[in-house]
Amino acid sequence: MPPTTRQQQRDQTRKHLLDTTVACLVEYGYAGTTTQRIQDHAGVSRGALLHHFGSKEQLFVAAIGHIAELHLEQIKAAAKQMTPGKHAVPGMVEALRKAMSGSNFLAGLELWMAARTDSAVRSALAPSERQLGKELWTVFSQTLGTDSPRVRMAYEALLITLRGLALTGLLRENDQRADEIIRARLHELLTAVDDAESS
């Protein structure tokens, strides 16, 4: 039985459009993600798309929030089933790695690059990114049980490494070097947490 109330219908179509937008960003890239492709891919009329999002720009802005939300939920879900403390470090690193190599992150990457030259995307992505970064660190530091500057530093180095690996992985096949490089960041993180705990 399909949804009956207007609110249900509205929410469902809206979410479907956002998911399709993400899928198109992954499949066709930012340059190839046209509103027509999105509507075709979503099996929705032109009127429907423009009813929910008055312009392509508004659609992308909404997609940015959508992606950030999914990302945060994914990390939170991973953090929830861990007992806080030092032992959670490898699991959290792995969770971050998984989140930053999935298709959601690819879509985000497309928008991230677009933000450099598209001011509309930029002014939507910048604050969203700031907030996401803040919330991710909150989850991460709480799960680790420390937020010492040194842990923070190692965490930032890990994030930057994961971004670099994501970029590298776009062209090269998955290097086995990647594992070792991440292990080095994990080690930094562990010693930083150790130091923080023993003081």
Next chain:
Amino acid sequence: MPPTTRQQQRDQTRKHLLDTTVACLVEYGYAGTTTQRIQDHAGVSRGALLHHFGSKEQLFVAAIGHIAELHLEQIKAAAKQMTPGKHAVPGMVEALRKAMSGSNFLAGLELWMAARTDSAVRSALAPSERQLGKELWTVFSQTLGTDSPRVRMAYEALLITLRGLALTGLLRENDQRADEIIRARLHELLTAVDDAESS
């Protein structure tokens, strides 16, 4: 005095078009880099552009080679005025950092992202990237005077960090954390070189 021979004229226009393409990639991004914008920006007619590069695709393919060439030259120039050995490490790291935060690299980044979903760009960028990577490592290892696996590893970690920083720097203002993170990679590299030399 403008060039007189046909060959000079041809080479000059061709180079001018490639430089303009790079400039447009930097200013407008991959999605916004249209052939019309390039010809307007270059002050060249439509016929001229399509005379040199039969299609947009061919122009981008040529631009890929152009960017790789510039990148390699930049690093080689930096390496040339260094005395090989351990003391060259900080200088080489700085040279890589500079090369991977300039506008040439931005243009390359646009094409790198485009390569993910555009098979024509991908099949041109992938081999070019492989060769560039190989030559860069040759220059780097020769300047350092060692090519031990551990040095190679630290070098790869540095490259990936620099890519991650480039990506991060697109949205955030230049973090002072960046310096510290690079310093950590530099330190890894130095100890790896030390180990290689003392064995």
Next chain:
DNA sequence: TTTCACAGACCGTCTGGACTGTCAATATGT
């Protein structure tokens, strides 16, 4: 005279967005 680097008009296609039409889900009056 021939060649070729370039000029610029032209064409079919695609894009984002405006627009009007339709019909079921609601709100309202009785």
Next chain:
DNA sequence: ACATATTGACAGTCCAGACGGTCTGTGAAA
């Protein structure tokens, strides 16, 4: 409870502009 008016979630057509690429013309170098 029922009939009727209104809203809103879509459908689908249309259009001006921009896109990449073709084609013919032109003038200076060879």
